[in-house]
Amino acid sequence: MLENDPLAAFWMPFTANRAYKATPRQLVAAKDMHYTASDGRQVLDGTAGLWCVNAGHCRAPIAAAIAKTAATLDFAPTFQLGHPTAFELASRVAALMPAGLDRVFFTNSGSESVDTALKIALAYQRARGQGGRTRFIGRERGYHGTGFGGTSVGGLVNNRRAFGALLPGVDHMRHTHDLARNAFTRGMPAHGTELAEDLERLVGLHGADTIAAVIVEPMAGSTGVLVPPAGYLERLRTICNTHGILLIFDEVISAYGRLGTATAAELFGVTPDIITMAKGLTNAAVPMGAVAVARGVHDAIVEGAPDGIEFFHGYTYSGHPLAAAAGLATLDLYKAEGLFERAASLSEYWSDAVHSLKGKRHVIDLRNIGLVAGIELEPRPGAPSKRATELFHAAFDSGLLVRATGDIIALSPPLIVEKPQIDEMFGKLADLLATID
Numbered sequence: 504m505l506e507n508d509p510l511a512a513f514w515m516p517f518t519a520n521r522a523y524k525a526t527p528r529q530l531v532a533a534k535d536m537h538y539t540a541s542d543g544r545q546v547l548d549g550t551a552g553l554w555c556v557n558a559g560h561c562r563a564p565i566a567a568a569i570a571k572t573a574a575t576l577d578f579a580p581t582f583q584l585g586h587p588t589a590f591e592l593a594s595r596v597a598a599l600m601p602a603g604l605d606r607v608f609f610t611n612s613g614s615e616s617v618d619t620a621l622k623i624a625l626a627y628q629r630a631r632g633q634g635g636r637t638r639f640i641g642r643e644r645g646y647h648g649t650g651f652g653g654t655s656v657g658g659l660v661n662n663r664r665a666f667g668a669l670l671p672g673v674d675h676m677r678h679t680h681d682l683a684r685n686a687f688t689r690g691m692p693a694h695g696t697e698l699a700e701d702l703e704r705l706v707g708l709h710g711a712d713t714i715a716a717v718i719v720e721p722m723a724g725s726t727g728v729l730v731p732p733a734g735y736l737e738r739l740r741t742i743c744n745t746h747g748i749l750l751i752f753d754e755v756i757s758a759y760g761r762l763g764t765a766t767a768a769e770l771f772g773v774t775p776d777i778i779t780m781a782k783g784l785t786n787a788a789v790p791m792g793a794v795a796v797a798r799g800v801h802d803a804i805v806e807g808a809p810d811g812i813e814f815f816h817g818y819t820y821s822g823h824p825l826a827a828a829a830g831l832a833t834l835d836l837y838k839a840e841g842l843f844e845r846a847a848s849l850s851e852y853w854s855d856a857v858h859s860l861k862g863k864r865h866v867i868d869l870r871n872i873g874l875v876a877g878i879e880l881e882p883r884p885g886a887p888s889k890r891a892t893e894l895f896h897a898a899f900d901s902g903l904l905v906r907a908t909g910d911i912i913a914l915s916p917p918l919i920v921e922k923p924q925i926d927e928m929f930g931k932l933a934d935l936l937a938t939i940d
């Protein structure tokens with residue numbers, strides 16, 4: 504039976520449904536840097552939606568490409584058939600990846616990209632005669648989406664708690680968040696490189712010949728903006744090389760300009776074997792994810808297989824025409840407007856703006872890299888209600904969208920953000936921080 508409440512039926516994802524439905528805030532339109540709320544107010548988008556609308560909202564060339572494709576090729580299977588836009592997009596994605604990662608598998612989301620990457624890792628190890636390598640290593644405070652694989656390698660207690668044992672054979676390294684040693688660092692923290700030795704320890708515990716892959720976010724975004732300590736990713740790479748373990752970077756947030764480069768791998772100068780992506784690939788206008796795979800990993804699976812299908816995996820909508828068209832238009836826009844370079848050139852100004860909050864009430868850490876910021880607030884002792892959640896609501900009501908994750912406020916604006924808008928964001932946050940108990 505349907506009750507009279509028009510909000511009741513939609514069980515909202517990652518939402519406190521009862522609290523939301525008591526005071527709903529809805530978005531009805533968007534353009535460039537702003538959302539329009541249902542009461543008509545303009546809200547400055549400090550989070551590029553959910554870290555995804557990197558070129559700004561409702562960009563005309565993307566909308567036009569989607570409309571044109573919807574009218575000319577609404578759907579085409581990519582199982583044993585194909586269409587030109589998907590092939591073209593795969594080549595364009597490959598060209599943006601670090602050298603060697605030039606085989607691209609399409610998915611519909613970050614979660615699907617992660618589960619696909621994990622399955623590629625298993626298939627690769629088996630194809631090279633290492634079928635005993637079935638373990639995965641993730642990291643505490645890692646977020647890798649909500650598939651069973653991604654939930655298993657993820658390291659957020661709340662995301663795992665309700666779901667029992669999850670995948671067997673998964674272990675976790677410690678996270679790199681270290682307020683005592685690294686608080687208020689700009690860019691990469693100096694301390695914590697040694698935490699990569701957790702991987703050696705897990706190799707010692709389980710045996711290298713049982714481990715298929717390690718997965719980390721090179722910059723962990725949604726769990727509070729954790730920038731890797733200097734040298735940490737290099738050390739993971741070395742340990743993986745030594746032990747025949749694949750290294751997967753989950754770049755669902757960090758790819759497509761967020762850090763001022765096409766990938767975090769490029770910025771940090773460390774090349775993994777597999778990169779997962781989604782979000783910025785289509786500017787979020789149509790859901791799409793992808794997995795970029797090292798040629799050798801791809802070839803071991805494809806060339807090592809007998810005639811027939813080499814990898815029994817895929818999605819009805821892998822390389823969907825609308826998503827592929829949106830992806831091409833998005834990559835064109837990034838290039839035409841130099842948006843990755845723009846993010847890089849704004850990052851110093853951004854860093855100064857972020858760190859202008861130092862000394863403000865409740866602020867115990869500020870972290871930033873590229874066009875990302877994390878503002879960590881002192882937890883309220885014993886109280887369930889979080890200051891960050893209150894700040895999120897207060898900011899929205901005053902015309903600014905930020906993201907609350909635990910005690911952390913995260914910002915990741917579209918890469919078209921202007922300096923006065925950066926000033927507006929941090930000016931508002933400074934004022935609002937003073938109003939929260």
Ligand code: PMP
Pocket residue numbers: 611612613614615617646647648649720724725753754755756781782
């Ligand atoms: N991996 C990472 C690093 C992410 O940040 C996210 C989403 N925030 C995901 C995976 C999951 O992506 P999706 O929500 O598109 O499934």
